[in-house]
Amino acid sequence: MESSPPDDAAFRLVEQYDSIEDPGLRSDFLDAVGTTRSRINHLRLLRDRAAARSIAADPEPEEEVTPEADGGKGARRPVPPLPNRSRTPDVITRPPNNTGGISRRNRRRRNRERP
Known part of the structure; x- marks a missing residue:
């Protein structure tokens, strides 16, 4: 890339x-x-970036809000963030999947010879 x-x-x-x-x-x-x-x-991209940088560097001055202009309400507090939610549900609606090991009940059925 270019240095200048x-x-x-x-x-x-x-x-x-x-x-x-x-x-x-x-x-x-x-x-x-x-x-x-x-x-x-590439030159178009550089031109657009330079234009965006110049706009960001020179923000327009904001008008100061006086208490009379906003209806006498004064400054409002920011809204607090929502609490973090866990990824696991609060209520489990099905039993766990126990297919990792062969249970006693299914051992004979799984190991029998096929006809």
Whole structure:
């Protein structure tokens, strides 16, 4: 990967590529510039990440809420989280499956010879 971010010329290259609608012209454009579709997709991803970073870095200032503006209710406490539930049910609706060992009742039936 690159160690330095691409310059605006690379981003303009992506914009030019996106403005071309004909697939044949797009491939001619890539040949003329000397790059590939995967490189264009990579530059597009970098451009989108940079845009998202700049939006996150400059949040819009929030208006301060005064007690008169929210109806005089004041600050509300957050809702507490729900208690953790276990994965086992509280009521077991069937007996355990004891097929691991041969019980006395089934030993003769399982070991008898077949006709």
